[in-house]
Amino acid sequence: MARVTGLSVLTAYGRGPEALWDGLLSAAPAATPVTRFDTARHRAHAACTVPGDPDLFTELESLVGEACDQAGLSSARRARTPLVLAVHAGRDTAARAGRLSAACGLREVLTVHTGACAASATAVAEAAHLISVRTEERIVVAGGSFVDASMFAAFDSAGVLSAEGVARPFSAGRDGPVLGDGAAAVVLERDGSARPWAHVAGWGNASEAHHVCRPHAEGVGPAAAVAAALHRAGIGPDRIGYVNAHATATPAFDASEAAALVRALAPYGGRVPVSSTKALHGHCLEASGLVELAVCALAFHHGELPVNAGYLGPDGDCPLNLVLEHGQPPPADHALSLNTGFGGVSAVLLLAGP
Amino acid sequence: MNGGTGGAAVGLAVHAEARWPPPDDPGAPLPPVPRFEASAFAPLLVTVADRCLTARYGAPPVPPEAGRRIALVLAAARGDVVTQTAIDDAVAGHRPVPKELLFQNVPSTALGHVAVVWGLTGPLLATLCVGPADRAVFATAGRLVAAGDADLVLAVAADPTGDPADPGTAVARLLGPRPIPSRSL
Numbered sequence: 276m277a278r279v280t281g282l283s284v285l286t287a288y289g290r291g292p293e294a295l296w297d298g299l300l301s302a303a304p305a306a307t308p309v310t311r312f313d314t315a316r317h318r319a320h321a322a323c324t325v326p327g328d329p330d331l332f333t334e335l336e337s338l339v340g341e342a343c344d345q346a347g348l349s350s351a352r353r354a355r356t357p358l359v360l361a362v363h364a365g366r367d368t369a370a371r372a373g374r375l376s377a378a379c380g381l382r383e384v385l386t387v388h389t390g391a392c393a394a395s396a397t398a399v400a401e402a403a404h405l406i407s408v409r410t411e412e413r414i415v416v417a418g419g420s421f422v423d424a425s426m427f428a429a430f431d432s433a434g435v436l437s438a439e440g441v442a443r444p445f446s447a448g449r450d451g452p453v454l455g456d457g458a459a460a461v462v463l464e465r466d467g468s469a470r471p472w473a474h475v476a477g478w479g480n481a482s483e484a485h486h487v488c489r490p491h492a493e494g495v496g497p498a499a500a501v502a503a504a505l506h507r508a509g510i511g512p513d514r515i516g517y518v519n520a521h522a523t524a525t526p527a528f529d530a531s532e533a534a535a536l537v538r539a540l541a542p543y544g545g546r547v548p549v550s551s552t553k554a555l556h557g558h559c560l561e562a563s564g565l566v567e568l569a570v571c572a573l574a575f576h577h578g579e580l581p582v583n584a585g586y587l588g589p590d591g592d593c594p595l596n597l598v599l600e601h602g603q604p605p606p607a608d609h610a611l612s613l614n615t616g617f618g619g620v621s622a623v624l625l626l627a628g629p
Numbered sequence: 630m631n632g633g634t635g636g637a638a639v640g641l642a643v644h645a646e647a648r649w650p651p652p653d654d655p656g657a658p659l660p661p662v663p664r665f666e667a668s669a670f671a672p673l674l675v676t677v678a679d680r681c682l683t684a685r686y687g688a689p690p691v692p693p694e695a696g697r698r699i700a701l702v703l704a705a706a707r708g709d710v711v712t713q714t715a716i717d718d719a720v721a722g723h724r725p726v727p728k729e730l731l732f733q734n735v736p737s738t739a740l741g742h743v744a745v746v747w748g749l750t751g752p753l754l755a756t757l758c759v760g761p762a763d764r765a766v767f768a769t770a771g772r773l774v775a776a777g778d779a780d781l782v783l784a785v786a787a788d789p790t791g792d793p794a795d796p797g798t799a800v801a802r803l804l805g806p807r808p809i810p811s812r813s814l
Contacts, residue, residue: 316723364708364736366791369757386769387757389708390737397754401769404776425716425726429734432726480752480778482701484744487664488732499750503778617732618741620753 277403278471281346281462283338284569286556287323287455296573299581304555306440306453312424317431321440322422323455323557331419331458332371338460339379339417346462346469353380357411361398361418361561364389381415391616394418395564396624400478402463412465419458420560427454437524443585444522444551445529445593452523455557459565470629472572477625479503488617490528494535497613500621501539508625512540515547516607517580519567521614522551523558530592537594550583550598564614568624571610575628578604641771642807647680648800649673659796667730668711669796670789671739674703678743678785681801690748700751700779701740704758704765709734710791751779762786770804781805
């Protein structure tokens, strides 16, 4: 198993894991009216953003440095360590990835994952695999997505975003996500002296092959990815004490994901505690898997599950045991972090506590 | 870890291959793909993938038991620059963004389209390559096969230009061990 020995994260709650945890405990969404660009022509007007208009790769350089410092990596060790990245695919992204790796003193970029909202989870899975089979001793995984005018306009035009600016995952009355800034970096190691935040015990990835941007009602894609992660880790669904769901508060996708969890975790699917923390930190797109890995690690660290905020009442299409109250400890020692993305891709990380 | 060869290096054979532009007709126009009209990015990937799978399996879809064991991997030199530019231009010009551009601007949707048509339900990985695209797709495909996640990998290495008048080049290969495991024939 790969050990998570360094973890840094930036969300609208601020910089660092504890800022994220404080935000999660507050149960107050980080959404505010957008000031980074003009939203007057749009239907939605809120997002979870950090102050100003930061450059993603500049922030990633800082986050990689923080994660490496936390893991106690010397310059010599960094020079032997590759980078796996998860970001949106742009014109010059590959070149910027190479410069990021060099600026961080890392060996090289292995892969840049661009598979939509599943990109970060897929990146972590690649790193965990290469470490588990001893191809690499350690790998830095980083990813990020900052809300910009073009991204916001494209989501708004598609009618996807919550018009009221409140994401209500799995809830009656949900009307879509609120976008969020997110960036994070982790150090995964086979060995090491630092006490790990968590272990990556398994992972799964599956294509749903149903529709490029609509879910199968029974959630066959995410269910297959969860099953693959459990199989790889060699554990049953009784060992899962928490699911950090992808749930973006989109009516059809949340219902499909709920069906997937009920099916893949049977007979425990309706009992395993589930929350989608996107209601709080926003939907961080390509960064989702890393930000939500941090959420799971913090839940292990503090012995408490983050709540599913924004909840108005039950939806019969989402028969899950949602975490609605503070103070609930994880009932078992493993957690699933699930992400899905356009194209019908599902990616799952199965995390074990330290 | 369960399954596969535990990640040992896997020598991959090329079971089918298709290129764009086609070597025997380099001036051929790229076939359109429904719902992907704004840019040649997705049609480039879909066309080489279709031709590669057709060469191996004939008409779609593949049998479900084989589809479950076929992964899709993309390594592209860049993203869909034409679609991104169309979104940026609409925003700069205070015009509505055509709603289909939201999903067209994500590389995984082109692979997802291929998966829907051919019934491929193995892992789906969209990546950018920092070095040569061929090296990247062989490395990722080898990893997926070694891990036991797939028997075969539809691997697309692409160099889309970002020029609306020139889709660029791509090669799709069906990669896997030789012989192909019987469940994926």
